[in-house]
Amino acid sequence: MIGRVMGLARRVSVRQLFRNPRAELGRILGWVGRRLQRVATLTAHGRQEVPAWLREEMVALASIEPALVGEHGEPHPYGYYGVPFLTKPGELYRELQAAVGARYFSHVMVLPWLVRGGADRGALHHLKAWSESMPVENILLLLTEDVESAWLDRVPEGIKVVSFGRIVGSMVLEGRVQLLTRLLVQMQPEVIHTINSRVAWQSFKTFGLALRQESKLFASLYCDDYSTDMVPVGYARSYLRECHPHLTRVFCDNTVYPVRWAHELGVPLDLFSVLRFPHAGPVREKTDPYEIPGVPRVLWAGRFDRQKRLDVLAATARAMPTVPFDVHGVSDLGSTDPALALLTSLPNVTLHGAFSHFESILRPDHAAYLFTSAWEGLPTILLDAAAAGVPIVAPAVGGVVDLIEHSWLVDDPGDVGAFQNRLERLREDPQLRRLRRRKQYDALSNGRSWEDFIHALQTIAHYLPVEAQALHRISQQGSTT
Amino acid sequence: MAIDLTAIVTFHNEGILAHATLRSYLLSRNRAQASGVSVQMILLLDYADAATSHIVRNHPDLDGTELILDISVGDCGLGRNLGVGHASGIFVCTLDGDDLISRDYFQRHVEFARTTPGRLVLHAEIVVSFGATEHFSHQVDQRSMPFTTDMLMTVNPWISAVFARKDVFETLPYVACFPRQTGFGFEDWHWGCQTTAAGYEHLVVPGTAYFYRVKQSGSMNQNSSALQAVIPPTDLFGTWRRS
Numbered sequence: 001m002i003g004r005v006m007g008l009a010r011r012v013s014v015r016q017l018f019r020n021p022r023a024e025l026g027r028i029l030g031w032v033g034r035r036l037q038r039v040a041t042l043t044a045h046g047r048q049e050v051p052a053w054l055r056e057e058m059v060a061l062a063s064i065e066p067a068l069v070g071e072h073g074e075p076h077p078y079g080y081y082g083v084p085f086l087t088k089p090g091e092l093y094r095e096l097q098a099a100v101g102a103r104y105f106s107h108v109m110v111l112p113w114l115v116r117g118g119a120d121r122g123a124l125h126h127l128k129a130w131s132e133s134m135p136v137e138n139i140l141l142l143l144t145e146d147v148e149s150a151w152l153d154r155v156p157e158g159i160k161v162v163s164f165g166r167i168v169g170s171m172v173l174e175g176r177v178q179l180l181t182r183l184l185v186q187m188q189p190e191v192i193h194t195i196n197s198r199v200a201w202q203s204f205k206t207f208g209l210a211l212r213q214e215s216k217l218f219a220s221l222y223c224d225d226y227s228t229d230m231v232p233v234g235y236a237r238s239y240l241r242e243c244h245p246h247l248t249r250v251f252c253d254n255t256v257y258p259v260r261w262a263h264e265l266g267v268p269l270d271l272f273s274v275l276r277f278p279h280a281g282p283v284r285e286k287t288d289p290y291e292i293p294g295v296p297r298v299l300w301a302g303r304f305d306r307q308k309r310l311d312v313l314a315a316t317a318r319a320m321p322t323v324p325f326d327v328h329g330v331s332d333l334g335s336t337d338p339a340l341a342l343l344t345s346l347p348n349v350t351l352h353g354a355f356s357h358f359e360s361i362l363r364p365d366h367a368a369y370l371f372t373s374a375w376e377g378l379p380t381i382l383l384d385a386a387a388a389g390v391p392i393v394a395p396a397v398g399g400v401v402d403l404i405e406h407s408w409l410v411d412d413p414g415d416v417g418a419f420q421n422r423l424e425r426l427r428e429d430p431q432l433r434r435l436r437r438r439k440q441y442d443a444l445s446n447g448r449s450w451e452d453f454i455h456a457l458q459t460i461a462h463y464l465p466v467e468a469q470a471l472h473r474i475s476q477q478g479s480t481t
Numbered sequence: 482m483a484i485d486l487t488a489i490v491t492f493h494n495e496g497i498l499a500h501a502t503l504r505s506y507l508l509s510r511n512r513a514q515a516s517g518v519s520v521q522m523i524l525l526l527d528y529a530d531a532a533t534s535h536i537v538r539n540h541p542d543l544d545g546t547e548l549i550l551d552i553s554v555g556d557c558g559l560g561r562n563l564g565v566g567h568a569s570g571i572f573v574c575t576l577d578g579d580d581l582i583s584r585d586y587f588q589r590h591v592e593f594a595r596t597t598p599g600r601l602v603l604h605a606e607i608v609v610s611f612g613a614t615e616h617f618s619h620q621v622d623q624r625s626m627p628f629t630t631d632m633l634m635t636v637n638p639w640i641s642a643v644f645a646r647k648d649v650f651e652t653l654p655y656v657a658c659f660p661r662q663t664g665f666g667f668e669d670w671h672w673g674c675q676t677t678a679a680g681y682e683h684l685v686v687p688g689t690a691y692f693y694r695v696k697q698s699g700s701m702n703q704n705s706s707a708l709q710a711v712i713p714p715t716d717l718f719g720t721w722r723r724s
Contacts, residue, residue: 057584064581067694080617084635186721
């Protein structure tokens with residue numbers, strides 16, 4: 001041991017340590033790492049001598065195969081490799097197998113979790129559509145992350161839910177991918193659909209060719225995320241180029257991002273199906289004159305995170321000091337975020353907590369719903385706002401243009417003046433409020449009913465059972481005769 | 482009189498390396514026959530290149546009893562199945578076209594199989610990897626070493642050279658993989674899973690060695706590995722039958 005420490009000391013260059021300490025420290029750590037790796041290998045595999053009978057065989061066969069021995073005829077110093085006795089993945093797989101049960105599932109949805117969020121709403125729409133098109137016993141929902149799923153009670157009754165993430169626990173991604181792949185390869189469902197599961201995306205990327213031998217692979221993608229330098233990131237950027245040959249179809253809720261991904265990544269545009277998300281409940285259209293007797297207020301509701309541009313909300317509220325703002329949401333930013341600090345300090349802003357239904361936070365004196373965001377697919381909260389009959393002021397980002405005509409939207413998501421202008425106009429003009437409300441109702445009635453959603457899915461080859469597709473053809477024939 | 486063992490060897494494009502391989506296999510055959518164990522050699526030339534084909538067909542150690550077949554299947558598993566179809570032995574063993582075996586490999590396998598009760602698949606006791614790497618390892622013996630079927634989820638504890646009664650290969654033929662086209666591979670790993678699921682015990686034959694030539698690239702198994710293939714569905718990891 002002392003010898004090894006001395007050996008290490010001899011390798012340290014004091015001059016280099018002063019001149020470039022990071023490089024020298026890196027070199028020393030590299031040396032220590034290599035020593036440790038060697039010790040680890042020896043510990044794992046043991047040190048074994050070549051048995052005498054085997055040495056004899058090598059010598060006897062050396063005239064046939066010179067590569068068995070060294071240049072001077074002596075057997076090589078063969079190292080020993082022990083087959084790893086690795087059983088944990090197999091044990092976990094058996095747990096998964098038991099949790100899934102023996103019944104065959106034709107349709108498997110793979111999600112990271114099911115919590116409050118737009119993508120989760122989308123997943124629930126797909127699960128509902130499946131449950132209306134086949135026996136629910138044919139459907140399996142796998143949740144790949146070990147996270148509490150608050151919306152599990154919204155999964156249609158009878159659908160089997162397996163918490164893959166809870167069973168495999170803290171296993172590294174590679175191991176989780178291996179187990180998920182094995183499970184799906186063994187189960188051979190007709191359809192595998194993932195929405196935002198990193199484990200599933202990685203499985204599609206690495207083993208998609210094998211998976212698609214028996215299953216059709218589907219995915220949903222809604223938009224990119226962006227780094228602080230506004231570099232687009234996310235599953236589309238990380239996985240689409242390598243996964244697209246394996247994918248039967250990718251669903252997107254807006255028309256903007258498929259074009260962008262096809263243009264920027266080179267994936268075929270016909271890989272995508274734009275699937276308009278339905279508005280969940282019935283729309284009770286308001287026909288009142290939308291007069292506001294007191295002071296017209298502004299409503300903001302959403303997640304407090306970087307994407308939602310709280311700085312723009314705060315700046316807009318500060319620019320309109322006489323206008324009351326009701327702000328609903330939960331913070332992901334932390335109390336030190338300057339935008340949140342500013343927002344909290346503004347006397348015209350009332351901060352409320354989380355909300356469960358949009359309708360429950362809407363007051364009759366709300367003249368507008370202000371939606372601020374740096375990037376989006378098509379946020380489902382806009383569907384809620386449109387259905388609730390409150391005029392929307394929003395930026396022209398992502399798929400928002402699919403719901404609201406571009407001329408009304410704010411081109412630059414950071415243009416506080418433009419937001420202020422539209423809010424002022426709405427506060428002052430009941431006729432404009434009625435017009436905006438009407439246009440939003442019209443947009444909702446255009447292809448956003450539940451029936452529209454189901455019909456759209458029925459046109460997607462292989463996605464629903466054959467009987468459901470046939471039903472669609474019959475109903476189409478019926479409507480044309 | 483019944484033949485004891487059929488050895489099925491698959492060649493592709495081993496070139497001159499096939500010479501050493503055949504010398505080793507035929508030496509083992511001659512020693513087995515001298516001890517009273519009869520061995521049939523089936524040499525499969527699967528899309529073999531001209532050099533390999535020439536070396537196999539003109540090998541100086543051939544005695545004329547070998548069955549040499551030109552086949553065009555391009556898949557290790559299918560090739561072996563085809564060989565089994567021509568096998569006359571009570572036992573069958575599979576070998577690759579660029580490896581070597583210990584001199585009494587055939588004889589010891591047959592004697593061990595005759596004297597050991599059970600439904601068995603046999604393997605060489607030690608695998609020596611030579612060429613691009615130099616190490617040796619003991620293959621897993623289910624009776625004398627720690628073993629659970631859970632191991633097979635992440636590792637194949639046995640190489641592709643296996644030995645069993647011919648009916649085992651007939652009941653559980655290899656599954657064609659074609660990894661480049663299907664993403665499935667490692668037909669030998671899959672076969673190990675299938676036989677384990679069917680209740681066969683995998684044991685090693687003491688005093689036998691398989692010399693596995695590790696090339697920089699090009700072997701069929703390395704193909705599966707490079708293509709990130711996975712083994713096809715196997716009975717060992719559950720079946721969900723479509724109704």
